[in-house]
Amino acid sequence: MEELIDGIGASPLRKEGRAKVLGAARYIDDLSLPDMWHGATVRSTIARGRIRNLHFGNEIDWSEYTVVSARDIPGLNTVAHLTNDHPCLASEYINHPDEPILLLAHPSKTALHHALKAITIEYDEYPGVFTIEESEQAVAAQDAERIIWDGSQWNATANCFKTYTMYSGEGEEVEAGLSRAFEEADYIVEGEYSTGAQEQLYIENNGVIAECFRDENGDVESVCVQGSMQCPYYLVHALELVFNLPEEKCRVIQVETGGAFGGKEDFPSVIGSHAALLAMKSGHPVKLVYDRAEDMAATTKRHPSRTRLRTAVSREGKLLGAEISVAIDGGAYSTLSPVVLSRATIHAPGPYHWPFLRVKSKAMATNVPPHGAFRGFGAPQSLFGLERHMDKIAKTIGISPEELRRKNFLATGDYTATGQPLVEEVDMQKLLTRALREASYHEKIARYAEENKTSPIKRGVGFAAFMHGTGFTGSGERRLNSQVHLELLPDGRPQILVSSTEFGQGTNTILCQAAASALHLPYDLVTIAQPDTSRVPNSGPTVASRTAMIVGKLVQRASEQMLHTLSSFAALPENHTSQQFLEAARRYLAEHGTLRESVRYEPPTKIYWDDELYRGDAYPGYAWAVYVAEVAVDTRTYSATVTRFDALQEVGRVMHPVLAKGQIEGGVAQGIGYALYEKCVWKNGHMANNQMTNYIMPTSADLPPIHVHFEEVPSIHGPNGAKGIGELPMDGPAPAILNAIENATGISFNAIPLLPEDIFERVHSLGHPHGGSRELDPNTDRDTRVEETIA
Amino acid sequence: MRSDVTEYELSAPATLQEMLSLLAAEPGKYTPIAGGTELMVALGVGRLQSRSLLSLQHFQELRFLREEDGHVVIGANTTFTDLRRSALIAEHLPLLAQSASWTGAIANQNRGTLGGNIVNASPAADNPPVLLVYGASITLISASGMRTLDYNDFHLGYKKTQLRADELVHSVRIPLAYQGYRQYIRKVGTRNALAISKIALAGIARTEGTRIAEIRLGAASLTDRPIRCLAAEKALTGASLAADSLEATLQAGRAALAMEAKPIDDIRSTARYRSAVAENLLEEFLRSLAE
The missing domain is CATH 3.30.465.10 (Uridine Diphospho-n-acetylenolpyruvylglucosamine Reductase; domain 3)
Incomplete structure (x- = not known):
């Protein structure tokens, strides 16, 4: 048997890396089809109202153009999500700015600019709601004019897409326990925390090319869309509804994708349906690619949120109970908000033991473009609130943030808030010890307290402890029923067939590593097919940190099955060399023609989940982490800069150390942007700073050295013990950074993004113009509301 | 690209004299373009008003x-x-x-x-x-x-x-007259690179003993145009940096600068922040002179 050096745990070159580096990789805007036309979208200029009149100017020869409106849709005018409230094209009512109303196609891209300018739309404007609070007020006041989403049709309530109530046990017992906990508590600490919208800012904007094929009668027979996306089968299902076609007549192909971060999870269903409609009506292939300004203004962003915590704590720092309420702003249509809210709800208790806990959560409707998937998917929002609040509790009762967490961490054998037993090893104590040591936390706490007395630059350190569930929530993976194929190419090399997509994170590479390890073959011999739904099975969407663990495990199982087949039917010897494998494979193919191994998801252990009670095994596995941020706050410019970052995580077996480190560094950078730089400026629901000059993403000059550390505890759920990693690094940076800022300045900030202007206003409202590390009275909450403290 | 480039005309006159003649013949018809780092951005977003461009980059x-x-x-x-x-x-x-x-x-x-x-x-x-x-x-x-x-x-x-x-x-x-001058510049942008200034202050000063003999200050984003901060310069010329008068000098400088600052609220920052930070930067410069 040859020595294998590129399996799981090694860092082989990315499968598509050479083509990307050489500029040979072809993204959607590099591709062209014969007789292809270009598409453009006519969008609403108001936030809410009714279309009164569409006027097409005389200066344009409209016979040259294809114009698609909602009336042209052969099937349902809807974008398939969990509810069908989201129209593919607005036909009468407008619910957010930049909502698509008409689609145009023309052979010349330039001609589309002239046409867009020649269309004027008159509206009857209705009042809009733009924040969670405005949406709530409309419901509370029963203000029919501001009920912007009538839930009755969708098994929901006015202005509210979804609610959850999650208890740490049987509901009535927990309520009784909470009453007792708050009566007996030495301290009751309350806080409110909020987070803003965030743009994914993938390098490549959303784009697709669509074709439509007709039968001899001229009826639409099938459609095909290729483009930049995460989830080809999501788009298949969207096309089925819009065109009223069966699944096999809706073909979707993912081409090289320049970043996604969740921003190409649900949105391709919109742009893909649009391009296909234009292809249908124009009789030409149609390319629809957004420019940056359109992509930023019209596509999904991270949900803004508000988390309120009311916690009962003992004098010694034991958490006795918590009432947490989480609200997210879903935008104008339901889209993925219920699932984002679910993850926010389940992550709200963090990695702590709460004897009694109630989480109530809701997703509210507003007249902004629908918010959608973005790395972390609700968890960064509720974990920001929790990890800021833990520091507040520590300060209030007078113990260190470290001690408070140590007294309440979950450990192996404990039950999570949903009642899930932590069967696999969990050691948050060890993670915390190591993370603080790597960051020289204690030494810095002491040193900065001294230095800050005289320096105009106030330095501080802070941390956050958290976890991220990998894979779909609860029974999600069972429902997905993901399938993976492994085939033999004619030359005997194995090829993986999955709908899991590569968009920069390393899917191609790690799945080939998983197969290489299981097949005992060199990594270079394993290939992976382009995700084309006419060829690859549905292995589920490429989301939820599920690909490495869930799909990786399926690839591993398919590989083991293939070895078994080849040894049974083609005399593959034990401890084979790659030459022996290829020979056996060719022998098998000569005799049987083809070999396709097919496996479906089966949970490695029993997974129990109750969707009604929101109890049970919330996720197959969790990644655990402690992140430490070091900051400098300049009292002359009121700007906070992260000067060092230490990210320690336990993600099971690390499949590809170089890619894994890259994932963590990228997530931390995105988290720093989320905390300190990236602010969506909304003007009546429209993003006013939809350009990279004014939407401030940090550059390399703004980022600190990021030190990435791993603990490896193999999990039964993933290939060779791997767990998910993709979203985790988005959860920790923001609370760690704001905790560090409080350590540096003595001022507690509870809203992100936290810009220099915000720090300036707070410093001045506190009446000490130079900031300083003066301790505030810990019993007074200057951000939110005054809490009760029972002595 | 949100512009139709066929609607624009760009030419590169052979000589500088030729370009100047064209500009003189029809003043206002042409917009000169050199590196294009401003005008091409305007073209890209569909906001370039001038349709006739003359390149001078090759001169x-x-x-x-x-x-x-x-x-x-x-x-x-x-x-x-x-x-x-x-x-x-x-x-x-x-x-x-x-x-x-x-x-x-x-x-x-x-x-x-x-x-x-x-x-x-x-x-x-x-x-x-x-x-x-x-x-x-x-x-x-x-x-x-x-x-x-x-x-x-x-x-x-x-x-x-x-x-x-x-x-x-x-x-x-x-x-070339600034040997012996203390020089200061700081830009406060939206980030550390690829940023537009929220506020920036440049300064040079010559001290004699503990007195400011001469000081010049220039600022960006403090008014509707780049300015010399003449009021602050006047207030500070001759002022003392000695330990017992430094605070008074700082206050005089800050107060004068506040008088001539007319910043705005915009998508990048607020007027209040810009004023306060401009004063802080001035103070930072003055403190460095006193060291």
Whole structure:
């Protein structure tokens, strides 16, 4: 048997890396089809109202153009999500700015600019709601004019897409326990925390090319869309509804994708349906690619949120109970908000033991473009609130943030808030010890307290402890029923067939590593097919940190099955060399023609989940982490800069150390942007700073050295013990950074993004113009509301 | 690209004289374009008003940087990369080397020119505050000849300058007279690179003992145009940096600067923040003089 050096745990070159580096990789805007036309979208200029009149100017020869409106849709005018409230094209009512109303196609891209300018739309404007609070007020006041989403049709309530109530046990017992906990508590600490919208800012904007094929009668027979996306089968299902076609007549192909971060999870269903409609009506292939300004203004962003915590704590720092309420702003249509809210709800208790806990959560409707998937998917929002609040509790009762967490961490054998037993090893104590040591936390706490007395630059350190569930929530993976194929190419090399997509994170590479390890073959011999739904099975969407663990495990199982087949039917010897494998494979193919191994998801252990009670095994596995941020706050410019970052995580077996480190560094950078730089400026629901000059993403000059550390505890759920990693690094940076800022300045900030202007206003409202590390009275909450403290 | 490029006309006259003749024949018809780092952005987003462009980027006679009678003379076509690479600038005019280094991105610096930065006349432009404190003069050229102005008098209002429609910037001339001056510059942008200033302050000062003998201050984003902060300069000239009077000097400087600051609220920052930070930067400079 040859020595294998590129399996799981090694860092082989990315499968598509050479083509990307050489500029040979072809993204959607590099591709062209014969007789292809270009598409453009006519969008609403108001936030809410009714279309009164569409006027097409005389200066344009409209016979040259294809114009698609909602009336042209052969099937349902809807974008398939969990509810069908989201129209593919607005036909009468407008619910957010930049909502698509008409689609145009023309052979010349330039001609589309002239046409867009020649269309004027008159509206009857209705009042809009733009924040969670405005949406709530409309419901509370029963203000029919501001009920912007009538839930009755969708098994929901006015202005509210979804609610959850999650208890740490049987509901009535927990309520009784909470009453007792708050009566007996030495301290009751309350806080409110909020987070803003965030743009994914993938390098490549959303784009697709669509074709439509007709039968001899001229009826639409099938459609095909290729483009930049995460989830080809999501788009298949969207096309089925819009065109009223069966699944096999809706073909979707993912081409090289320049970043996604969740921003190409649900949105391709919109742009893909649009391009296909234009292809249908124009009789030409149609390319629809957004420019940056359109992509930023019209596509999904991270949900803004508000988390309120009311916690009962003992004098010694034991958490006795918590009432947490989480609200997210879903935008104008339901889209993925219920699932984002679910993850926010389940992550709200963090990695702590709460004897009694109630989480109530809701997703509210507003007249902004629908918010959608973005790395972390609700968890960064509720974990920001929790990890800021833990520091507040520590300060209030007078113990260190470290001690408070140590007294309440979950450990192996404990039950999570949903009642899930932590069967696999969990050691948050060890993670915390190591993370603080790597960051020289204690030494810095002491040193900065001294230095800050005289320096105009106030330095501080802070941390956050958290976890991220990998894979779909609860029974999600069972429902997905993901399938993976492994085939033999004619030359005997194995090829993986999955709908899991590569968009920069390393899917191609790690799945080939998983197969290489299981097949005992060199990594270079394993290939992976382009995700084309006419060829690859549905292995589920490429989301939820599920690909490495869930799909990786399926690839591993398919590989083991293939070895078994080849040894049974083609005399593959034990401890084979790659030459022996290829020979056996060719022998098998000569005799049987083809070999396709097919496996479906089966949970490695029993997974129990109750969707009604929101109890049970919330996720197959969790990644655990402690992140430490070091900051400098300049009292002359009121700007906070992260000067060092230490990210320690336990993600099971690390499949590809170089890619894994890259994932963590990228997530931390995105988290720093989320905390300190990236602010969506909304003007009546429209993003006013939809350009990279004014939407401030940090550059390399703004980022600190990021030190990435791993603990490896193999999990039964993933290939060779791997767990998910993709979203985790988005959860920790923001609370760690704001905790560090409080350590540096003595001022507690509870809203992100936290810009220099915000720090300036707070410093001045506190009446000490130079900031300083003066301790505030810990019993007074200057951000939110005054809490009760029972002595 | 949100513009139809077929609606635009771009030509490159063979000689500078030819270009000046074209500008003189129909003043206002043409917009000169050098590196294009401003105009091409406007074109991309569909907001470039002028349909006729004349390129001057190829005129090497406008791209020079030389020492002349105790001055540095910088041609309008000099790029920011040229400025960053010049030993002369690094030695004598360090603030200009610094402001050039944070003008846009590296790619912008390779194409963008000092002349372009001046005539674009953004109140947030990175280099004008430095030219102001260094006491630059500016030479303009047209078919009817050259004229030289004190750069202090060049900016008239928001994006308004002394430049006539038939003129181009020829060069900027800066005296090499700042040996022994303490020099300061700080830009507070939306981030540390690729950023537009929220506020920036440049300053040079000469001290005699513990007194400020001479001080010059220039600011970006403090008013509707790049300015010399004359009120603050006046308040500080002759002021004491001695330990017992430093606080009073700082207060006098801050108060005078506050009087002449007329910043705005915009998508990048607030007027309150800009005023306060400008004063803080001035204080930082003054404290460094006292050290």
